[in-house]
Amino acid sequence: MELHPQIRKAVAMMAGVSFPDLSPGEARATLRERVALLNQAPVPLRRVMDLYPAGPGGPVPLRIYVPVTAPDDQPLPVVVYFHGGGWTIGSHDTVEPQCRYMANAARAIFVSVEYRLAPEHKFPAAFDDCQWAVRWVHEHADEIGADPTRIAVAGDSAGGNLTAVTAQQLRDSGPPLAAQVLICPITNLIFDTPSYVENADGPILTRRMQERWVENYLDDEALRHDPRVSPLQANDFTGLPPATVITASHDPLRDEGIAYAERLAAANVPVRHRNWEGYPHLFPSMGGYVDAAFEALDFAAEGLRAAFYPQE
16 A cells, blocks of 8 residues: 555655764754654643653653643543654654643643663663653652552653563563553564565665664664563563554554564453554654544544543
8 A cells, every 4th residue: 555645745854864874963853853843733731740850870851741631639540651763862842742632632641751862871771761760650649640550651663662661571560550552663673574674665764774773772682582672572461451552554663563462462461453554654743744643642542541441
């Protein structure tokens, strides 16, 4: 299937950018600039707060998004969100429109996490920061108006990878998670699927970009087989939280996202999965041009609401 007509203009906005040839600083600035052009306008919220609690390697910036529907007298469920960007680029700002939209749609507080980035901070820095952030939210839920018994994790691309590995790690150590949302996730660093052949040159994400991100993130090639960075290679999927998985036909990561959903389902984990035909990697962040971005964010929010408000 060809790219959807709406996506072609968005893809053109990214033309001429070669992230693997940029320094980390240049890549981060370029992503902020391009995402600002592609994303939907931020929707209003009741409140936004920036916090800087001390984490494993220093302060971890957290941005708290409180939905417009937040009541005064009862805590809300909370979603800890990990941005994408190949563990190298990305920030609160690059995912703010999506976090705002899903906070309102899911009727939940969203907590965006600025984990430590590679190559300055190799694995396991981001891995550690993300687990720490969930535990911080659990321990300090009352400070942000959240319910510590209703916590979910979510993320896109490399943030989807961190979501999956965080859910796997916390299954045994806690706190318990109500749900996980994986948007175009990286689940296997082997890059051996048909979608990596079909979509090696993109659009949006290329195999060369992925190789650079992995080079930045890992200091040992053997770690590609470690479930802490390749969650699809985990042996045990039982007992993981209900999952919503979003994949896209023109994404190199399509097949590993589908495989992850299948492994979850085979372990009797409730899974909602949809593959968007005619769209590339991270199309949900292109709401300024693409109607399907809102469909995908609504699909994610539906999964969160089902976990947080089962009585409805």
